[in-house]
Amino acid sequence: MPAVSSVAVIGGGVAGFATAVLLAEAGVAVDLVEAQPDVTALGSGITLQGNALRLLRRLGVWEQVRRAGYCFDSIGLRLPSGELLAEVSDTRTGGPDLPATAGMYRPDLARLLADRAVALGVKVRTGTSPTSLAQDVDGVDLLFSDGSGGRYDLVAGADGVRSWTRGAMGIELETRATGMGIWRAFTPRPASVTRTELCYGGVAHIAGYCPTGEDSLYAYLVEDAQDRSALSPAEKLAAMRELAEQYQGPWIEIRARLVDADRVHYTWFETHLLDGPWHRGRVVLIGDAAHCCPPTLAQGAAMALEDAAVLAELLLAADDLDDRLWSSFTARRLERVRTVVDASLHIGRMVAAGDQSGVPELMNRVSTLVSEPA
Structure with missing residues (x-):
């Protein structure tokens, strides 16, 4: 019998829904609450590495991902002039x-x-957030913003970088900016773009793009972090186009397609890592609530999915929610995630310093690590 029969998941991102799916498949009653009015995440594109795809297959959505997305097996490196420097498998x-x-x-x-998740019986409520949390040795009581409440065997906080759950657990965790900001845009895909390609250097630290479907593209430009909050959508579009003008090759076609101000976003790179157990009693943090880092390795979604998979595996295999289960969870997640976070930050520092000579070795080291299932 699983260690839990009822679970509340706070947060409707990748980590939250993956946890809900894996537990609901095994017959666990799962309630998921998401503060936003809809679960269609904000943002533009997402890059999913193979270890993320492995878990999406486990979740039963790989075929849909394959059809909706764009798959490839190599990466290209270019100069700002557009000249192709290398094509790497x-x-x-x-x-x-x-x-x-x-x-x-x-x-x-x-x-x-x-x-x-809904097809498996998960009760999903959007526009709802927790307002109080109290636990004892047998369970956790939650109250929600819609006036409802519930008692659960476990609460999984998958509510992102600014996690409410983390604060309710009494955990103080500093989230710091890394010094870089990123422009992101979602645009139509030129036929010439068939894989991720990166340019290190020029007016931006990184200029890159990733195909996200037969007719769509995710483009991004990484610069020194600036306060862009006062810019209107039209001004943000103009700023990204101005940076993009310094890059040639496929960027010429991409820039011509940068016309929708509502699909341009700017954020700072941030990082934190909860260094120690991610649980307190019957409440546990996963995904960005416990760790976040710059997307220089494109492992954010993969690490969140791995958190969910390991947590669900341990909960379904154990009879009790005891110290042995939590010790196993910490042992299987903390150092693996630390390696990814540290490597992501180190790549950012190398890029900021204008020396990318060590980037391929670091990427290969992480690829070797994550090729083994968590």
């Missing part, structure tokens, strides 16, 4: 029967996971 970290990478529109992935 990417590691199939999910195994030989899956592509190395898939790009996808982030809201589409959110909807696929939500639909899968």
Whole structure:
């Protein structure tokens, strides 16, 4: 019998819905609450490495991801002039029967996971957030903003970088900016773009793009972090186009398609890692609530999915929610995630310093690590 029979998941991102799906498949009653009015995530594209695809297959949505997204097995490196420097075969970290990478529109992935959860009986409530949490040795009591409440065997806080759950657990965790900001845009895909390609240097630290579907593309430009909050949508579009003008090759076609101000976003890179157990009693943190880092390795979604898979595996295999279970969870997640976070930050520092000579070795080291299931 599983260690839990009822679970509340706080947060409707990748980690939250993956946890809900895996537990509901095994007959656990799951309530999921999401503060936003809809589960279609904000943002543009998402890059899914092979180890993420392996888990999306486990969740039963791989075929839908394959059809909706864009799969590829190599990465290109270019100069600002557009000249192709190198074409590198990417590691199939999910195994030989899956592509190395898939790009996808982030809201589409959110909807696929939500639909899968609902089909398995997960009770999903959007526009709802927790307001209080109290636990004892037998369970956790939650109250919600809609006036309802419930008692659960476990609460999983998958509510992101600014996690309410983390605060309710009494955990103080500093989230710091890394010094870089990123422009992101979702645009139509030129036929010439068939994989992720990166340019290190020029007016931006990184200029890159990733195909996310037959007709769509995720483009991004990384600069020194600036306060762009006062810019109107039209001004943000103009600023991204101005940076993009310094890059040639496929960027010429991409820039011509940068016309929708509502699909341009700017955020700072941030990082934190909860260094120690991610649980307190019967409440546990997963995904960005416990760890976040710059997307320089494109492992954010994969680490969140791994958190969910390991947690669900342990909960379903154990009879009790005891110290042995939590020790196993910490042992299987903390150091693996630390390696990814540290490597992501180190790549950012190398790029900021203008020396990318160590980037390929670091990427290969992480690829070797994540090729082994968590």
